[in-house]
Amino acid sequence: MKGTLNSRMARMMLPGLKRWIVIILAGIAVIVVGIFLYLGYHPVHVTSMIIRETLETAADLVPHKRSGFVVIVGGALIVCIAIYKMTLSVVGAYVPNERESIPDVLYRKRHLARGPRVVVIGGGTGLSNLLRGIKMFTNNITAIVTVGDDGGSSGRLRQELGVLPPGDLRNCITALADEEGLVTDLFRYRFDSGGGLEGHSFGNLFLTAVCAITNGDMLEATRVASRVLNSCGQVLPSTLVNFTLVAEMADGTVIEGESHITEAGGRIKTLSLKPSKPKATPEAIEAIHEADLIILGPGSLYTSIIPNLLVEGIPQAIRDSSADKIYVTNVLTQMGETTGYSVGDHVEAILSHSGTPSNLGYRLMEAVLVNDQTPDLEGKLPENIKPVVLDNDRVRELGVVVIKRSLLSQKSIGHHDPDKLAKTIMLWHMRHGRKQPIKKAIGKTLAKPATKASSTAPVATNSDSTDSSLVAAGLKDTSTVETNNGTISGS
Numbered sequence: 001m002k003g004t005l006n007s008r009m010a011r012m013m014l015p016g017l018k019r020w021i022v023i024i025l026a027g028i029a030v031i032v033v034g035i036f037l038y039l040g041y042h043p044v045h046v047t048s049m050i051i052r053e054t055l056e057t058a059a060d061l062v063p064h065k066r067s068g069f070v071v072i073v074g075g076a077l078i079v080c081i082a083i084y085k086m087t088l089s090v091v092g093a094y095v096p097n098e099r100e101s102i103p104d105v106l107y108r109k110r111h112l113a114r115g116p117r118v119v120v121i122g123g124g125t126g127l128s129n130l131l132r133g134i135k136m137f138t139n140n141i142t143a144i145v146t147v148g149d150d151g152g153s154s155g156r157l158r159q160e161l162g163v164l165p166p167g168d169l170r171n172c173i174t175a176l177a178d179e180e181g182l183v184t185d186l187f188r189y190r191f192d193s194g195g196g197l198e199g200h201s202f203g204n205l206f207l208t209a210v211c212a213i214t215n216g217d218m219l220e221a222t223r224v225a226s227r228v229l230n231s232c233g234q235v236l237p238s239t240l241v242n243f244t245l246v247a248e249m250a251d252g253t254v255i256e257g258e259s260h261i262t263e264a265g266g267r268i269k270t271l272s273l274k275p276s277k278p279k280a281t282p283e284a285i286e287a288i289h290e291a292d293l294i295i296l297g298p299g300s301l302y303t304s305i306i307p308n309l310l311v312e313g314i315p316q317a318i319r320d321s322s323a324d325k326i327y328v329t330n331v332l333t334q335m336g337e338t339t340g341y342s343v344g345d346h347v348e349a350i351l352s353h354s355g356t357p358s359n360l361g362y363r364l365m366e367a368v369l370v371n372d373q374t375p376d377l378e379g380k381l382p383e384n385i386k387p388v389v390l391d392n393d394r395v396r397e398l399g400v401v402v403i404k405r406s407l408l409s410q411k412s413i414g415h416h417d418p419d420k421l422a423k424t425i426m427l428w429h430m431r432h433g434r435k436q437p438i439k440k441a442i443g444k445t446l447a448k449p450a451t452k453a454s455s456t457a458p459v460a461t462n463s464d465s466t467d468s469s470l471v472a473a474g475l476k477d478t479s480t481v482e483t484n485n486g487t488i489s490g491s
Contacts, residue, residue, distance in 0.1 A: 112135075112137070112138055112139040113139050113140070115137055115140055116137075116140065116426075116429065117138075117140040117142075117287075117291050118138055118140065118141050118292065118293045118294075118295065119141075119143075119144060119288055119291040119294045119323070120134065120142070120294075120295045121143075121238075121294065121297075121305070121308050121309075121314075121318075122145070122297050122304050122305050122308065123146035123300070124168060124304040125415075126298035126299030126300070126328075126330065127168070127171075127172060127297075127298070127299050128175035129175070129298070129415060129416060129418050129421075130295065130298060130421055130422065131172055131233070132175050132418040133417075133420075133421050134425075135176055135232050135233065136419070137422060137426050141233030142233060142234050142235075142236060142287040142291070143172040143176070143233065143234070144236050144238050144281075145169055145172055145235060145238065146168060146238055146303075146308050147165055147168070147237045147243070148244070148245045148273070148307045149165040149167055149168060150244070150245075151259035152199065153199055153200045153201050154204060161208060161212070163208050163216070163242075164237055166211075166218075166221075167204055168304075169207060169235055170201060170225070172235045173222060173226055173229060173231055173235050174188055174203065174229060176226070176231035177229040177230065177231050178229075178232055183228060184229055186203075187201075187203035188201065189201065189202045190202075203225070206225060207221045207222065207225055208221075210224045210225065218237055218240065219237070219281070222235050222237075234287075236281050236283050236284045237281055237284075238280060238281060238308045238311045238314060239278040239279060239280055239281055239311045240279075241279065243274060243275060244273070245261060245271060245307060246272045246273065246274050247264075247268050247270070248268075248270045248272075249264065249269060250266060250267040250268070250269050256274065261302065261303065261337075262300075262335075262337060265335065265336050265339075267340075268302050268337065271302050271307070271310065273307065273310045273311075277310070278311055279311075279313065280311045280313035280314050280317075285317045288318055288323075289317060289320070291323040292323055293324045293326075293425075293429045294318055294323045294324070294326075295326055295425060296326070296327040296328065296350070296364075297327055297329065297330070298328040299330070301337055301338050301346055302338075302349075303337065309350065309353055309354040310354075315355055315356065315364065318354075318363075318364055319356065319363040319364055324366065324428075325362075325364065325367075326365060326367045326403075326425060327346075327347065327350065327365040327368045327369070327400075328368075328369045329343050329370055330346075331375060331407070331414050331415060332377075332414040333387075335382065335385060338388075339384055339385075340386075342388065342390070342394070343370055343390045343391060343394075344391040344395050346368075346388070347361065347368055347395055351364060358399075362399040366401060367402070367428065367432075368395060368400050369403045369407075369424065369425065370402060370404050371407040371408060372405065373407065374387065375387060375408055375414055377413070377414070380413055381413065385414075390402065390404070403424070405424045407420050407421050407424065
């Protein structure tokens with residue numbers, strides 16, 4: 001603050017003044033030495049005499065043990081302060097003041113590095129929104145992203161340069177960035193003028209440029225972008241094949257291209273890829289097999305989630321995985337894709353396109369997370385956009401547990417709040433992992449893998465194994481979970 005001692009000292013240390021202050025002090029010291037010499041006292045003798053007399057007086061007044069202890073403590077304090085200041089100086093070079101505090105960095109680097117291995121599958125804004133919340137609980141995140149976009153900046157780059165559409169990849173990378181700094185804003189920046197640049201995102205252009213430098217390796221491009229933004233996780237395309245979405249509508253019409261499908265406005269009967277069954281990225285399959293938690297969605301049903309499940313190897317890897325599996329439904333229906341769809345319609349579409357039998361739905365998703373908070377949409381959105389209705393009985397018949405929570409964002413109409421969504425999912429995962437493995441009966445008596453818990457098991461109470469990152473986040477749950485046998489209250 002202006003006028004304080006610190007501010008006055010700071011002004012004295014301005015460039016150009018320090019050298020003259022030092023010269024003045026040196027001149028005063030020379031004058032003092034000259035006075036001593038004139039009076040017949042040698043400065044060295046006087047100084048040594050003063051020190052000797054001071055120490056002798058201190059030794060006479062204070063016992064040697066007590067004085068020794070005081071000196072040791074004083075020396076230890078000096079060493080500790082010096083080490084502290086030195087550590088701040090070294091770490092400060094890597095953690096500037098405008099970024100995270102040092103305790104936050106240590107928490108993120110050491111504590112979150114031991115968090116659960118989470119795989120999130122989808123695309124679009126829904127996936128990136130979820131990632132912003134999940135990164136608060138773990139750094140072991142893998143986002144598997146669809147690459148079927150053919151509109152906007154991504155579509156233009158795909159058509160002109162033949163690269164995989166980078167838009168959804170870029171959104172996920174920036175969502176996982178460890179800070180909202182200048183570089184992150186730069187990746188989000190979209191040109192609004194400039195001939196061929198108009199409409200392009202800088203992040204899309206960056207990924208495209210790195211992909212070209214690495215001989216078309218989009219995986220390496222995403223790794224480079226993740227390092228630039230210091231992202232806390234990895235982002236992988238579901239396949240490296242440049243495919244096109246093909247939709248057969250309810251009236252028999254066949255439409256190709258993501259943007260054309262959403263513009264058609266009809267009801268989609270089936271979705272396929274062209275070329276069909278492209279090979280999955282090996283790193284994506286490996287991440288699924290090693291995951292502790294797999295999350296499907298949220299996002300556009302037919303253009304963000306299902307395309308990943310049409311890639312050869314991914315649905316089978318999910319069914320074979322011993323991870324906890326949950327699907328997040330959208331808050332609202334989507335024009336051109338899911339008009340009039342219920343939660344059961346969403347689940348059934350995912351199961352049928354992934355080749356999962358309807359009575360074994362739990363192998364692909366053990367639970368479906370549904371928002372039960374009614375959004376205020378009056379006059380804000382088109383009339384044919386409605387909240388996704390929950391049809392409990394139908395979902396239960398598909399072998400999937402229903403979890404209902406209030407998840408609406410206060411900032412964005414019809415979207416999930418990323419913090420609420422992430423906390424709910426991680427709490428479910430924490431509790432689900434502590435249940436005792438039993439057999440689950442759905443329709444007929446079907447044995448579920450022993451490594452997984454049944455939806456009919458009661459929710460476990462808190463135990464010593466509670467994940468410390470969830471406790472640190474202050475997770476509390478007072479809502480209910482719909483199961484095949486009724487309702488389970490949260491603790």
